[in-house]
Structure formats: C-alpha cells, structure tokens
Amino acid sequence: MFTKSMTVSRKNGLLFIDDVALEQVAARFGTPVYIYSWSQIADRFSALKNALSELDSLICYSVKANSNLAILHRLTKLGAGFDIVSGGELERVLQVGGNPATVVFSGVGKSVEDIDFAIKAGIYCFNVESKSELLRIEDRARLLQKVAPVSIRINPNIDAGTHPYISTGLNENKFGVPEQMAFELYKKAKTSSHLDIKGVDSHIGSQISNITAFGEALDHELKLASRLASEGIDINHLDIGGGLGIRYDTEVPINVTAYGKLITQKLTSSRLSQIQGINPKIIVEPGRYLVAESGMLVTKVEYLKPAPGPEFKNFAIVDAAMNDLLRPALYGAYHNIEPLIEESESTDEKWNLVGPICESADFLALNRSLSLSEGDLLAIMTTGAYGFTLSSNYNSRPRPPEILIEGDQMLEIRSRESIDDLLRREKIV
C-alpha cells in the first residue's frame, strides 16, 4: 500500500524525509506533529517555474494553503510572489521580507482596514470580486490620496469537475463577476483617477487536473483583454489563478509541463498578442500544488477499540483530531496512512482512525487495512496544504508543532502550543 512519493522513502522499514527518520522527529517533538519537506516544496516551485519559462511569469503562492513564516520566507528567496486573502496574510508576507509589489489580494469580503493596509503597503494588485468592492477601493484610495491597482476577477462559468466546496468558477458560486459586468467595471475604473487597471483575474476552483479547464478560463480572459484593448484599456497581466491538482489517493495529478505548454501556446497565438501586440505577464496562484505533498501529520495510536461483533467497526483512537486536520471532516477528504515502521505482515482488518474529540465527524481515515498496536506511530500523508492553516483549538487542544526537514536537519518552525497560550486572552469578570 506504500505509494511512491518524492517526499518520503523507506530505509530498513523506517519512513524518512531526506536523512531524517520521522520516528526521530516524533521522539524529539512529541505527537501529534506536522512535518514538512523543504526539498519537495522547492522542487515543485522549480517545476512550475520551468513549465512557464517561455513566458514572463510570476508565481504568487496562495498563502492560505500553509502560512508558516519559515515557508513564506524560503519561498520569497526562490522568487515567489504571494496571493493573500486578508490583512493578516499581508502582515506575514511583510514580516518575512516579501516584496509587496509581488502581492495580489483576493477574496470577496475585503474590509476597509485590509484595503487601507494593502494600499499603504503598495501591493501589486487587488483582485476585485464585486462592483461594491471596486467602489470601496476607489473611495479608500481617494481618501488616502493614492492610486489603487486593480484587476477584476471574472467568473467564466466553467465546471472544473471538482468537489462542490472547492469549485469557484460557476455562476452559482460567490466568487468573481460575470464577464459582461467585468467589462462595464473596467470601463468605470478607466475613468477613475484613483484606480489603475493592472490585469484580468480568474480562479476556477481547486484540485483541478484537467488542463482543458485552465485553457478555457484563459480563453475567456484573453477574449475580455482583447475587448478591453479595443476600448483603449491595455492590461499588464493575466492571472489564471491556482487550483493545480495533486494526488491524495488515486487522482491523476496535473501535468505542469503540459499546463505550461498550453498556456504558452494560447497566449502566444492569441489575437491579443498577434494582432493587438499585447504580451501580458502570466500570474499563477498555486497553493496546494506547492505544499500539500510536502507535509504529513504524525500521530500516535492511543487506544484500540476492536469491534465486539460483526455489526460494529474497529476504531483506532489516535492523538491527532479534527481540530488538527479538518479536511476529512469538512470534505470527506482522503489521506493515505503510512505506519512509521513498515508492517511485517499484511492484514484483512479494517480500521477507522478517529480522534479524541466529542464529534462523530472527528475521523481522519475510514476503513483502512492496517495492522495496528497501541503506541504505533502513523503518518497521515499529504497534509502540507490546508492542514495546519485549517486547525483550531476545539476541545481546548493546543495545536501541534511544525517541523521543517532539510537534509539532516529538523527545524522547528512553530513550537507546540501550550494551554497557557490558549487561555491568555480570556478574563474572568
């Protein structure tokens, strides 16, 4: 059942990232613990950059996938820009020395405070998601006596064939605006001395492996950009969003080389480029693609509750829970489970891996063939994206530490929370 991955390898039955056995990490930092491989993230970044090498491109890492400062800092060093969705994420980027001129700001509910912060910080572009937001940004820019950079997020009504909770490019979704409305908003923005039109934006969803859907979204953007050019509105960039699909189980991951070729070919053969002579920069906003497969959550089996009869289930109660990793409870997401020490025999027994939280949705994996004993350590794979960032303190559980592996080093990039951390802001009145 061991799936070949670049991230981990087995040596003498033990699971390794680079030169570090995951057991050593658990021994030093305890469980549950999030562990990431830096080389995996760096490899993904170069693969995408290479796939787009014929274009002027900017990879704006989607900070919400994994916003640990150490990871943002290292991505800055590789030349990444950032896609943010809040003032908090902007603060993170600034704290690691990220260049605000490489930041795009997405999201349907930007507050006045966040808009002011971003204008003052000098971000590259707001990805505007409604008419009201455009008017608010213009207002704030006028008050601050600045010019705010904008692009409109179009909703191209494309079904990317993904989970309904992570699909964003359909008319029924809350994101972006229809193309005709976007066209009107651009014309309005053009007349404002406090708005500067930068590009056209879309993001059609997450976990997309079918590159045709990305191609279609780009076609829509190119068509709109060309229409804008005819109105005297020239754009600097096309932002084609994130959502590049990866493998959790048996999914076919995106082929980034084919993705890069498709985008390059569409752009260079477009009317915009060929006839109107406009060659916009391409912005991509990958989150999961860069970090998901780099990460795992290592947990310990606390108790086994074998089924007392055929109508019951086998439960393995582990020390990680839905507060540490929400994806299974939220999306019914599948994560592969790897024992840290290779199983010596195979088994027909199926186990539900559940946490200690008082919710029936508190499961991490269902019906897995595992040969388990109490005290065993298990890696919940592919949890580098939307793992720690979706975690909470439900049931007053301090969150796990985050450890970055590089070569033979275990770098603690976030320490384990204490109960004191959780209680600090509360007052008995």
Ligand SMILES: *Cc1c(COP(=O)(O)O)cnc(C)c1O
């Ligand atoms: C979440 C998000 C992304 C990243 O999505 P992934 O599936 O992690 O690549 C990119 N752009 C926007 C606007 C997002 O909301």
